[in-house]
Every structure is written in C-alpha cells, then in structure tokens.
Amino acid sequence: MKKKVLLKDIANQLNMSITTVSFVINGKAKENNISDASIKRVLDLVAELDYQPNSLAQSLRTGKTKIIGFLVDDISEPFFSGIARLIDEKASEKGYKILFSSSRNSTQKAIELLQIFRDRHVDGYIMALPEGLEEEIKKLVQTDAPVVLFDRYVPDLKTDYVIIDNQGSTEKATQHLIDNGYKNIAFVTIDTEQQQMIDRLSGYELAIKNNKLNPLILKIPYQNSLDSIKKVSEFLSTEKECDAVIFAANYICMDGLRAFRQMGINIFDDLAVVSFDDFELLEFCNPPVTAIAQPLEAIAENIMKIMLSKLNGTNKNTSSRQIVLPAILNIRGSSRGK
Amino acid sequence: MKKKVLLKDIANQLNMSITTVSFVINGKAKENNISDASIKRVLDLVAELDYQPNSLAQSLRTGKTKIIGFLVDDISEPFFSGIARLIDEKASEKGYKILFSSSRNSTQKAIELLQIFRDRHVDGYIMALPEGLEEEIKKLVQTDAPVVLFDRYVPDLKTDYVIIDNQGSTEKATQHLIDNGYKNIAFVTIDTEQQQMIDRLSGYELAIKNNKLNPLILKIPYQNSLDSIKKVSEFLSTEKECDAVIFAANYICMDGLRAFRQMGINIFDDLAVVSFDDFELLEFCNPPVTAIAQPLEAIAENIMKIMLSKLNGTNKNTSSRQIVLPAILNIRGSSRGK
DNA sequence: CTGAAAGCGCTTACAG
DNA sequence: CTGAAAGCGCTTACAG
Known part of the structure; x- marks a missing residue:
C-alpha cells in the first residue's frame, strides 16, 4: 500500500516550509506574497504526487467539515428522495457533501440522528422537521447553526424555510x-x-x-x-x-x-x-x-441558495427568509x- | 451558546489526568486497573455534563471514522433504496453511519465519489460497482480496505460479494x-x-x-x-x-x-x-x-455480516466470501x- | 517573502 | 493505580 503523501513530504522535497506549501494549496499564496516560482513548484509536485489533504485534520483544525446534514421522515418517499437528489447535486458543485438520514417516524431516532450530525460536526442542517423535534431545533437555531427547514415549518420559530402554498x-x-x-x-x-x-x-x-x-x-x-x-x-x-x-x-x-x-x-x-x-x-x-x-427543482434550488449564503456568512445579520412556492x-x- | 465540554474539563473538575478519564470513557478502565471509585466519579460527571467526545479528533487519532461508504448507480431505484435502508438500520445498531451516494451512471462521478470516500476516511466500502470502476476497485482492494460488493461482481477480481442467482x-x-x-x-x-x-x-x-x-x-x-x-x-x-x-x-x-x-x-x-x-x-x-x-433482507443481512467481520478484523486472513442468494x-x- | 511553533481534541505507549 | 507527553495532519497568527 502506497504511503499517504503528507504536507510535510511536499515541504521536505521542495525544501520549503509547511506553511508555504499550505498557503499555496489553500490559494492564499498571493495574500502572503509567495513567489510565482514557488507557487508553481508546489502545484507541480502536488499534482505529481496526487496529494490529498487529510480532511479530518483540516476539519479538526478549522472546525468546518463541508458536510451538510439532511434529515427527513423517510428518504425512500419519492418527494424526499427527489429533493435529496437535487440538493446533493447542487451541494457537490460547491464542494459540500450531504449526509442523508431518515428518522422513520420515530422522535427518538430523529433526536439520535441530530446528535450524530452534531457529533460529525456538520456545517449545516436541512430538514423536513420530524414531529417532536421542535424543542431540539430551537436549541440548535439558538447556537447559530445554519438551519434550513423545508416541507413544513414551526409556527413560533423564526428560521429560514422553504415550503409550498x-x-x-x-x-x-x-x-x-x-x-x-x-x-x-x-x-x-x-x-x-x-x-x-x-x-x-x-x-x-x-x-x-x-x-x-x-x-x-x-x-x-x-x-x-x-x-x-x-x-x-x-x-x-x-x-x-x-x-x-x-x-x-x-x-x-x-x-x-x-x-x-x-x-x-x-x-x-x-x-x-x-x-x-x-x-x-x-x-x-x-x-x-x-x-x-x-416543484422539486425550485424547492431544492431555494434551500441550497439559503444554505450556501448562510455557510458563507454572507448574511450573518439578515433576518431569516421564508420562501413559499406555488404548486401545480x-x-x-x-x-x-x- | 454553551461551551463544548472537553475531556480536559472533566479531568480538571475531578483532579484526575486526561488519561484516566479517557480510559474510563473508552471502557478500558478495568485493563488499566482504575479504581471503581474513580470510574464512578468519571461516569457520573460525564453524564451530568453530557460530554460528547469530538469524533473528528478521535478519528484523526485512531484512523477510524465509523463511517461506511455506500455507492450505487441510483439510490432512488427501489432495489437500491431498499438495500440502503436495511443496511443503514443494521449499521446504526453497531455504531456505524452510512454515507450514501449515487453515481448516476457517470464513471467520472463514481470515481469522484470514491475519492470523497477515501477523503473522508470511510472505514469500509459497500458498492454495486458502477461500470468503469474495475481498475479503481482493484487498487482499493489491494490496499486491504474492507470492500463488499453486491448486485454485481467483477469476474477476475477476488473480493467479497453478495449477489443473487x-x-x-x-x-x-x-x-x-x-x-x-x-x-x-x-x-x-x-x-x-x-x-x-x-x-x-x-x-x-x-x-x-x-x-x-x-x-x-x-x-x-x-x-x-x-x-x-x-x-x-x-x-x-x-x-x-x-x-x-x-x-x-x-x-x-x-x-x-x-x-x-x-x-x-x-x-x-x-x-x-x-x-x-x-x-x-x-x-x-x-x-x-x-x-x-x-431477497432484500437476506442481501442486506449478508453484506453487513461480511462487512462487520472485516471491520472487526476477525477474519483478516480468511479468503474472500462469495454469497449467492436465491430469488423468488x-x-x-x-x-x-x- | 518564508519558517518555527502552537493548537484543534483526542488516544495510548511509556514511565513510575 | 495514575500522569506527562507524543502525535494524528493540518492551519494560521506571529515573528523575522
């Protein structure tokens, strides 16, 4: 088994510091005034060795996982699987991965799944909120975690959601x-x-x-x-x-x-x-x-638009958005x- | 937002070392001769503070993520979603989480997804192997990664698989x-x-x-x-x-x-x-x-049986198993x- | 322009 | 019986 290439390996081979290599890989070379020559050397070797950063280490360090949790009653229902598929497509375009889960109509199971999401440090939550999770979700929203609900909303909870009329x-x-x-x-x-x-x-x-x-x-x-x-x-x-x-x-x-x-x-x-x-x-x-x-496509589109803007922090202070789409x-x- | 409880916090509050607390939490107290009194104190405080270990840190350290990657052509096909659901149930019983993915009949996408799995350090791979992944999967199997195929197999590749007649x-x-x-x-x-x-x-x-x-x-x-x-x-x-x-x-x-x-x-x-x-x-x-x-249930049952035995390393040297089930x-x- | 070093939160060999 | 410390592989503030 080929040994995994590390950041250190790249740095050693190029006689550079880990810092420099990391900056280049993360596209922060310019801001840090790294020479074009150095940039090229790093990128070339990265390509040659097929270096893949260890996402666990990145996540531990940055606190971001690039994972979005998706929770519905039953992912095998066509409405939910349709939404799931569209969201997955849109998320991968942006480098996010979706973690899919079904609560199978058990409040207990739903709470566990939410716990798993937190455990795995998902960056955001997309949910057709299962019954009995109102309190849980309130707590979650209070921690400023990016949450987008769809299909249903909680009347006395101020969150972003996408529903139909x-x-x-x-x-x-x-x-x-x-x-x-x-x-x-x-x-x-x-x-x-x-x-x-x-x-x-x-x-x-x-x-x-x-x-x-x-x-x-x-x-x-x-x-x-x-x-x-x-x-x-x-x-x-x-x-x-x-x-x-x-x-x-x-x-x-x-x-x-x-x-x-x-x-x-x-x-x-x-x-x-x-x-x-x-x-x-x-x-x-x-x-x-x-x-x-x-309108599956429009629902998925809106969910992801809101989620991505939350993840990018573009609208930290904006009030929450409620989208109501027409049905046919x-x-x-x-x-x-x- | 309540600050996350850390191992260190527990240790500090109890005037114990992190080591001791960690041993207790991981059920290694007995092997390390930790006193029953200490065990109780740790467990009580863990319960009281609702301590949840950071899974990212655990994974980084141990190299295990407790995640199994599941890859099929299209998760919304009833056959695949049925298997997915059953596998998910069996996996959660054992503390594993499944990462679901559809390659949507694109070899390119399938290779990317496999890359994501590796990236996320999944502990094992369950796949209805998409076309064109024969070489990829061979490489994967050579690294001793736990792989279980189902629905189809690759004739000249020695892997575990579960198919029907x-x-x-x-x-x-x-x-x-x-x-x-x-x-x-x-x-x-x-x-x-x-x-x-x-x-x-x-x-x-x-x-x-x-x-x-x-x-x-x-x-x-x-x-x-x-x-x-x-x-x-x-x-x-x-x-x-x-x-x-x-x-x-x-x-x-x-x-x-x-x-x-x-x-x-x-x-x-x-x-x-x-x-x-x-x-x-x-x-x-x-x-x-x-x-x-x-027979969905039997297929899922067999897949997980093989996968779990591989993950537990119970049969490191056993030759691979091929299961052929009857259809009705x-x-x-x-x-x-x- | 670049590097040494701290730190994310754990696990575990080692020492006592 | 328990603890100090190394290390998993990154990112990034800080120093020069």
Missing part, C-alpha cells in the same frame, strides 16, 4: 373537484401537528365552506400502512354518499389506492381521486390520477367530472 | 412463460458489461435453447429513459409475433411499461410481461405483473398463460 393549492384542487360536479368530497389526512398537513386541511375546509358543502374528513394515525388501509376501507364503507377523495400526501394516497384494490373500488367509476404529491404510479393507474405536484395541479382522468 | 432465476422465469404456452419471448436488457445483466441474459438464452425456441433480444443503451422507450416501441412494432417480454431490471421494466402506455398495448391481452426486480407499481398494473423478486418468482396475472 399548501393551503392555496389544496383549496384549488378541492375547487376543481367541485367545479366538476362532485358534492361529497372526502379529505384523508394524518392525525398530526405538522404544519403543512394542517394547512392542506384548512385549504380543503375553505373550499368546502365557500361552496356550502359538508366536510368529510378522515384522520388516520401516521405510522402503520396496514392500519391506514383498514381505516380508509372502513371509512368508505360507512360514507356511502362520498363521490370523491383527496389524499393529503403521497404515502396516504398509496395506502388509499391499496385500500381501493382490496375493496374492488374502481377509480373514477366509483370515486374521483386527487393526490397531494405527484408520483409516477399515479400516471399508471387506470384512469391516471390527478395530483398536486410540488396536474389534472388527469381520475377527476374528469361526472 | 441471476442466471438461474431468469432461466426459471423464462421457463415459466414457456410452460404457460408462450413461444416468442423477448428479452429486453441494457447494452452493458455488468456481470449481473450478462448472467440474466444467459439464463434466458439457456431456457430458450433448452426448449428449441428462437431468442429475441433487445439491448438498449443504459442511460436515457426517453430513448429506451423509443427503442422498445420500435422493437415491438417490428417483432409482431412476439407474445411475451421479460425486462431485465426494474428501470428497464418501467421504460417498457411507459412504452406500452404510449403504444396502447394492454398487458396480458396483447403481451405477457415479466419483470426482473419486483416493485409496488407492478401490483397496481392491470393485470398485476409477474416479477422476479430479490412472484407469479401474477401478466403471465397466466394463453
């Missing part, structure tokens, strides 16, 4: 169903304090109220897919007059579709369907399912009207 | 179609040197040959989904007599299904379908699609016979 887009989707003649529209969501879910619900309620219809709401526990399927089935068996359903998130929609299959419900023939979050399976349904699509309603066969 | 399971799936009366069975795969794809193809060819049928093979470039869809469409337009298709991997199957939709082909009525890799969308197709399912054929409506 949950209320408005759900209201629009509900209105779309109403316009197409549906009168008994159910809203299936989870039993949660998460702000984005509350906003989606209120968007639905607003449209229902504006049209003087009756709300029909099912809240299922957030956790267990089998249980959710059962809850949806029971609900639909009871609410015979229901002619349309809005699922408040992709995983809820999946469970709903699973319930339909088990019950032999045909989308559209029996029931109109709209999903919050768009994902490919919806296009493969028969008929394809109408969905509210979140992709209308498909499942809601095409009676 | 690609040839046998594809042969069985092909035979299943033949048994159900299909005579013109196409095999759609990618144009690649990846060993697992070669094995799947040869399993198909074996069954075809054993039954004296004619092979019908389409190789599409690995990269572009739109292009793949077009290639599949053209192929099916030409090969009118084709009555069944086997897709050699989940992403190929997705593109195939997309092509079907565009062409108005009905699964089963027009064409029997079998997918290598099972994923939920297949169950939602009408009729549901037969698939060869890889989930028979559904798409291949139920003519």
Whole structure:
C-alpha cells in the first residue's frame, strides 16, 4: 500500500516550509506574497504526487467539515428522495457533501440522528422537521447553526424555510373537484401537528365552506400502512354518499389506492381521486390520477441558495427568509367530472 | 451558546489526568486497573455534563471514522433504496453511519465519489460497482480496505460479494412463460458489461435453447429513459409475433411499461410481461405483473455480516466470501398463460 | 517573502 | 493505580 503523501513530504522535497506549501494549496499564496516560482513548484509536485489533504485534520483544525446534514421522515418517499437528489447535486458543485438520514417516524431516532450530525460536526442542517423535534431545533437555531427547514415549518420559530402554498393549492384542487360536479368530497389526512398537513386541511375546509358543502374528513394515525388501509376501507364503507377523495400526501394516497384494490373500488367509476404529491404510479393507474405536484427543482434550488449564503456568512445579520412556492395541479382522468 | 465540554474539563473538575478519564470513557478502565471509585466519579460527571467526545479528533487519532461508504448507480431505484435502508438500520445498531451516494451512471462521478470516500476516511466500502470502476476497485482492494460488493461482481477480481442467482432465476422465469404456452419471448436488457445483466441474459438464452425456441433480444443503451422507450416501441412494432417480454431490471421494466402506455398495448391481452426486480407499481398494473423478486433482507443481512467481520478484523486472513442468494418468482396475472 | 511553533481534541505507549 | 507527553495532519497568527 502506497504511503499517504503528507504536507510535510511536499515541504521536505521542495525544501520549503509547511506553511508555504499550505498557503499555496489553500490559494492564499498571493495574500502572503509567495513567489510565482514557488507557487508553481508546489502545484507541480502536488499534482505529481496526487496529494490529498487529510480532511479530518483540516476539519479538526478549522472546525468546518463541508458536510451538510439532511434529515427527513423517510428518504425512500419519492418527494424526499427527489429533493435529496437535487440538493446533493447542487451541494457537490460547491464542494459540500450531504449526509442523508431518515428518522422513520420515530422522535427518538430523529433526536439520535441530530446528535450524530452534531457529533460529525456538520456545517449545516436541512430538514423536513420530524414531529417532536421542535424543542431540539430551537436549541440548535439558538447556537447559530445554519438551519434550513423545508416541507413544513414551526409556527413560533423564526428560521429560514422553504415550503409550498399548501393551503392555496389544496383549496384549488378541492375547487376543481367541485367545479366538476362532485358534492361529497372526502379529505384523508394524518392525525398530526405538522404544519403543512394542517394547512392542506384548512385549504380543503375553505373550499368546502365557500361552496356550502359538508366536510368529510378522515384522520388516520401516521405510522402503520396496514392500519391506514383498514381505516380508509372502513371509512368508505360507512360514507356511502362520498363521490370523491383527496389524499393529503403521497404515502396516504398509496395506502388509499391499496385500500381501493382490496375493496374492488374502481377509480373514477366509483370515486374521483386527487393526490397531494405527484408520483409516477399515479400516471399508471387506470384512469391516471390527478395530483398536486410540488416543484422539486425550485424547492431544492431555494434551500441550497439559503444554505450556501448562510455557510458563507454572507448574511450573518439578515433576518431569516421564508420562501413559499406555488404548486401545480396536474389534472388527469381520475377527476374528469361526472 | 454553551461551551463544548472537553475531556480536559472533566479531568480538571475531578483532579484526575486526561488519561484516566479517557480510559474510563473508552471502557478500558478495568485493563488499566482504575479504581471503581474513580470510574464512578468519571461516569457520573460525564453524564451530568453530557460530554460528547469530538469524533473528528478521535478519528484523526485512531484512523477510524465509523463511517461506511455506500455507492450505487441510483439510490432512488427501489432495489437500491431498499438495500440502503436495511443496511443503514443494521449499521446504526453497531455504531456505524452510512454515507450514501449515487453515481448516476457517470464513471467520472463514481470515481469522484470514491475519492470523497477515501477523503473522508470511510472505514469500509459497500458498492454495486458502477461500470468503469474495475481498475479503481482493484487498487482499493489491494490496499486491504474492507470492500463488499453486491448486485454485481467483477469476474477476475477476488473480493467479497453478495449477489443473487441471476442466471438461474431468469432461466426459471423464462421457463415459466414457456410452460404457460408462450413461444416468442423477448428479452429486453441494457447494452452493458455488468456481470449481473450478462448472467440474466444467459439464463434466458439457456431456457430458450433448452426448449428449441428462437431468442429475441433487445439491448438498449443504459442511460436515457426517453430513448429506451423509443427503442422498445420500435422493437415491438417490428417483432409482431412476439407474445411475451421479460425486462431485465426494474428501470428497464418501467421504460417498457411507459412504452406500452404510449403504444396502447394492454398487458396480458396483447403481451405477457415479466419483470426482473419486483416493485409496488407492478401490483397496481392491470393485470398485476409477474416479477422476479430479490431477497432484500437476506442481501442486506449478508453484506453487513461480511462487512462487520472485516471491520472487526476477525477474519483478516480468511479468503474472500462469495454469497449467492436465491430469488423468488412472484407469479401474477401478466403471465397466466394463453 | 518564508519558517518555527502552537493548537484543534483526542488516544495510548511509556514511565513510575 | 495514575500522569506527562507524543502525535494524528493540518492551519494560521506571529515573528523575522
């Protein structure tokens, strides 16, 4: 095994001090008046020996790791994995690496992961904040750690975040169903304090109220897919007059579709369907399912823009930024009207 | 911001040496004959101050980071994200953290990621080896770095790996179609040197040959989904007599299904379908699609077992292990016979 | 223009 | 039983 090349090795071979070599490598040669000749000699040897600085030593010394922690409920959900991928791309362009984690809906696990992030000295945190972490995150923000939330926000916490217009887009989707003649529209969501879910619900309620219809709401526990399927089935068996359903998130929609299959419900023939979050399976349904699509690219773009400006300290004193992006309603066969 | 507690702080407060405190914290108290009283005092104060050792310093000193690098083509493919999740669970149980990365089918990017892994001093590497990394990985293995491959292997490289019986399971799936009366069975795969794809193809060819049928093979470039869809469409337009298709991997199957939709082909009525890799969308197709399912849990289990034994140095001199696991054929409506 | 040296926060061989 | 000290590989204030 080839011995790792050290800064010292370079310095020795060139009869220079470690300092000089370090300055050159870190692009601080000019500020330190190092001669062009010296610069060239260093860079040449660095290239020749393929010198790679030890990032652990650098991090220990500088306190920076060039790592950003990314925490969501479940990285395998398409919305989160899509964001993850885009963020990863943008981060690598800037020399940052993302540490991905899923809390799998366990507050305990989420706290542990946050601890691991701190442990690993991540430079920044990007999170769709898991439930129960409100206090933890408050403490974190107080330490001036760069934190950017997305998907949801904490109402009484002043942080930077990027979300979409949950209320408005759900209201629009509900209105779309109403316009197409549906009168008994159910809203299936989870039993949660998460702000984005509350906003989606209120968007639905607003449209229902504006049209003087009756709300029909099912809240299922957030956790267990089998249980959710059962809850949806029971609900639909009871609410015979229901002619349309809005699922408040992709995983809820999946469970709903699973319930339909088990019950032999045909989308559209029996029931109109709209999903919050768009994902490919919806296009493969028969008929394809109408969905509210979140603008992944714009979300990721905004998250990274804020994060990078925080990391570069460009806006130490700027107040925090809240970005609210619009969502798109992709209308498909499942809601095409009676 | 609360100042970080250091080892020195603990030692000072207890009037002990740093050495003693360190021994206690690292569970080496007994071997170093430290008194029970001292042990208790240290542990109590550690708990009280919530002391967290600086992992960067530990890593720099010990050369271990407790991080395992995980590299695949695309972490958002269900097969890979499923493995990723299971491995992550098993790793955290043992105090390891996984660094996830996707090479997105770029050899260049894959080499960079490997470089990042080295840079970050990961303790081990778990990879579905991207194409073009054969030489890189050889060098890596020569340095005695713990490497476990999965999904595919490099024929002339002696490493530990965990794969499934690609040839046998594809042969069985092909035979299943033949048994159900299909005579013109196409095999759609990618144009690649990846060993697992070669094995799947040869399993198909074996069954075809054993039954004296004619092979019908389409190789599409690995990269572009739109292009793949077009290639599949053209192929099916030409090969009118084709009555069944086997897709050699989940992403190929997705593109195939997309092509079907565009062409108005009905699964089963027009064409029997079998997918290598099972994923939920297949169950939602009408009729549901037969698939060869890889045993995710067993794969992840074996990968981690090998990796951990390597990390613990339990089997420094043991020869490398090759694990070949069986796959399961989930028979559904798409291949139920003519 | 360049170098000697301190220090980031640990671990551990060595000495007593 | 416990402690002083070297060292992991860097960065950077300070001195000249």
